[in-house]
Amino acid sequence: MLKHYDISGTDFSVAGEASSNFKVVLKKLGISPDIVRRVSIAMYEAEINTVVHGGGGECDAEVLDGCVKIVFKDDGPGIENVELAMQEGYSTASDTVRELGFGAGMGLPNIKKYTDDMKIETQVGVGTKITLIVNL
Amino acid sequence: MAYYHSVTLDRERCRGCTNCIQHCPTEAIRVRGGKAKIIKDRCIDCGECIRVCSSRAKRAVTDSFDILKNYKYNIALPAPALYGQFGSDITADKILSGLTEIGFDDVFEVARAAEYISALTRKMLDEGSLPKPAISSACPAVVRLITVRFPSLINNIVNFLEPMEVAARMARKKAREKTGLPDEEIGVIFITPCPAKMTSIKASIAVNKSAVNGAISVNDVYLRLLGVLKNVKPKNLAKAGFEGISWARRGGESYGTRLQNYIVVDGIQNVIPILSAMENEKLNDVRFAEFSACPLGCVGGALNVANSYVSLNNIKNIADRAGKSKPIGDVKDKDFMFEKQLGASSAMNLDKDLTAAMKKMEEIEKVCETMPQLDCGACGAPSCKALAEDVVRGYADAYDCIFIMREHVRNITNELYEIAESHKDGSGMTSDEIARAKELSKKLLELEQHQQSGYNFNIAEMERY
Numbered sequence A: 001m002l003k004h005y006d007i008s009g010t011d012f013s014v015a016g017e018a019s020s021n022f023k024v025v026l027k028k029l030g031i032s033p034d035i036v037r038r039v040s041i042a043m044y045e046a047e048i049n050t051v052v053h054g055g056g057g058e059c060d061a062e063v064l065d066g067c068v069k070i071v072f073k074d075d076g077p078g079i080e081n082v083e084l085a086m087q088e089g090y091s092t093a094s095d096t097v098r099e100l101g102f103g104a105g106m107g108l109p110n111i112k113k114y115t116d117d118m119k120i121e122t123q124v125g126v127g128t129k130i131t132l133i134v135n136l
Numbered sequence B: 001m002a003y004y005h006s007v008t009l010d011r012e013r014c015r016g017c018t019n020c021i022q023h024c025p026t027e028a029i030r031v032r033g034g035k036a037k038i039i040k041d042r043c044i045d046c047g048e049c050i051r052v053c054s055s056r057a058k059r060a061v062t063d064s065f066d067i068l069k070n071y072k073y074n075i076a077l078p079a080p081a082l083y084g085q086f087g088s089d090i091t092a093d094k095i096l097s098g099l100t101e102i103g104f105d106d107v108f109e110v111a112r113a114a115e116y117i118s119a120l121t122r123k124m125l126d127e128g129s130l131p132k133p134a135i136s137s138a139c140p141a142v143v144r145l146i147t148v149r150f151p152s153l154i155n156n157i158v159n160f161l162e163p164m165e166v167a168a169r170m171a172r173k174k175a176r177e178k179t180g181l182p183d184e185e186i187g188v189i190f191i192t193p194c195p196a197k198m199t200s201i202k203a204s205i206a207v208n209k210s211a212v213n214g215a216i217s218v219n220d221v222y223l224r225l226l227g228v229l230k231n232v233k234p235k236n237l238a239k240a241g242f243e244g245i246s247w248a249r250r251g252g253e254s255y256g257t258r259l260q261n262y263i264v265v266d267g268i269q270n271v272i273p274i275l276s277a278m279e280n281e282k283l284n285d286v287r288f289a290e291f292s293a294c295p296l297g298c299v300g301g302a303l304n305v306a307n308s309y310v311s312l313n314n315i316k317n318i319a320d321r322a323g324k325s326k327p328i329g330d331v332k333d334k335d336f337m338f339e340k341q342l343g344a345s346s347a348m349n350l351d352k353d354l355t356a357a358m359k360k361m362e363e364i365e366k367v368c369e370t371m372p373q374l375d376c377g378a379c380g381a382p383s384c385k386a387l388a389e390d391v392v393r394g395y396a397d398a399y400d401c402i403f404i405m406r407e408h409v410r411n412i413t414n415e416l417y418e419i420a421e422s423h424k425d426g427s428g429m430t431s432d433e434i435a436r437a438k439e440l441s442k443k444l445l446e447l448e449q450h451q452q453s454g455y456n457f458n459i460a461e462m463e464r465y
Helices: A016-030 A033-052 A095-099 A105-115 B019-023 B047-051 B064-070 B080-085 B092-098 B111-127 B138-149 B151-156 B161-177 B195-202 B218-229 B243-247 B254-257 B268-279 B308-322 B354-369 B384-395 B400-421 B431-462
Strands: A002-007 A055-066 A067-074 A117-123 A125-135 B006-007 B028-030 B035-038 B058-060 B073-078 B184-193 B214-217 B264-266 B288-292
Touching: A002 A016, A002 A033, A016 A033, A016 A055, A016 B268, A016 B354, A033 A067, A033 A105, A033 A125, A033 B151, A033 B268, A067 B354, A095 A125, A095 B047, A105 A117, A105 A125, B006 B035, B019 B028, B019 B047, B028 B268, B047 B058, B064 B184, B064 B214, B073 B080, B073 B092, B080 B092, B080 B111, B080 B218, B080 B243, B080 B308, B092 B218, B111 B161, B111 B243, B111 B254, B138 B151, B138 B195, B138 B268, B151 B268, B161 B184, B161 B195, B184 B195, B184 B218, B195 B214, B214 B218, B243 B308, B254 B264, B254 B288, B264 B268, B268 B288, B354 B384, B400 B431
Parallel strands: B073 B184, B184 B214, B264 B288
Antiparallel strands: A002 A055, A055 A067, A067 A125, A117 A125, B006 B058, B028 B035
16 A cells, blocks of 8 residues: 655645645544544655755655555755754754744654654765654 | 434435535535435535535425424524624514514523633633643534544544533523423424534434424524514513624634634635644644634524625624623533543544555555546546545446546447448458457447446445445
């Protein structure tokens, strides 16, 4: 049960569409409300990161035996200091992005909070891959 | 009583158009055999289909005035929206006195009961005992929408009874004391602008048994009331003030909270994206959320008579003139709380078993890819995706899609034509070609018949849907 989404890096009006689409899928599957909520929050944050920082990319969302696994991939600038990025309130978002109400530095901390496991693979100048796991 | 609904279809009037199916917030309507069919466990009684039906084929079942005959003593419970139906210079006293002249022995204002709920809301906000954000429980269609589509927000719903229920309990107590009659002989009748309130009475998800006996629509009360309003001598009956009467319009309930940080959303299509954002915890900084399925609040109710914008203005004027009501003392929480725990509905789920549900989901996507993605509704489902889901659930057939059907017919016709074309020199057909031509013709006939038999089959099946 794999869903693939292309994440636009230029059209901000569609940011969040992948996570809201996948939320509908999870509900139809009868996944418990609490898990649906956690997956959608974490996935939304990761999706916004892919748009804002990664300049767009792609997402594979999957319901597996025992867990929901979501992978976001981008060819963006990469994260220089993952430890710093994980700190609440730390953000490298531009002023424009902040004016839209994003860039509060809660993205990655929130993803960590709502998932059972997360993995960040990143290389400066190459891109970032983030894997989220929420157990069923 | 499992799936009682007030919203029903008048089959005679239904023309089988696609208005209602495409506006339903829970995809609860299909057109089958040229008539709309409501999927009972998905319907939330919001009345959206009543509003958009150009044939006036969607109706809300409410009680007639005959219900008054069942009781020795009848109390009218007017929704505050009733006050907005007759112009801006009318007084609540006049309307309430009018009700006592058209068959009711007494009145009890739901607007007054709403003030108790406002007082309780303020008290519990002060104590910090409400969920964050707190979602109003006043609109029964929204509460049902949450149980069907946003179950993770169930715990955010404040578990206060609807003002109607509170009013009914108070009215009953007052009537028992005044008349000495037993409960069975006291009729408590709600005057409703709202189809969903009827469901709250007959099949409440909040209380074990409603204290309300029935509901007459504002529409059905309107003419009788209009007839007596001119000459009625207003008695001093109105107890509700600005706060309670304002519950009829958007923002009225929120005003009662005295909060600054609240959100008011009206119109079911506007409510959905906000609930979705709440589910993603995007609105955690909002303290209170007031939702109404109807545009502008209860003044926009599907069973009202007056235009909702006009009615909104009337309500503002009437509420202003009513001013402050008698302050409400300390409210006892337990008198106003849900008796039942709200549960998530499984009406939208594909299957109880996750593996089976995932398999169905994959099939749905495969079927959906073959469809034109026009969401034209000609098949009777609200979208290509919904038809694909119906196909996989076994309630529809891919050939219900006229585009798929047309393509199929075209392919068969082309093949038949090619066979004929290859013999235009006058040569005879081989036995294989004859067999194939027969087979194709038979398929064409089957397709033609499919429509009819398929539809009939579906009607029977949909009953269980």
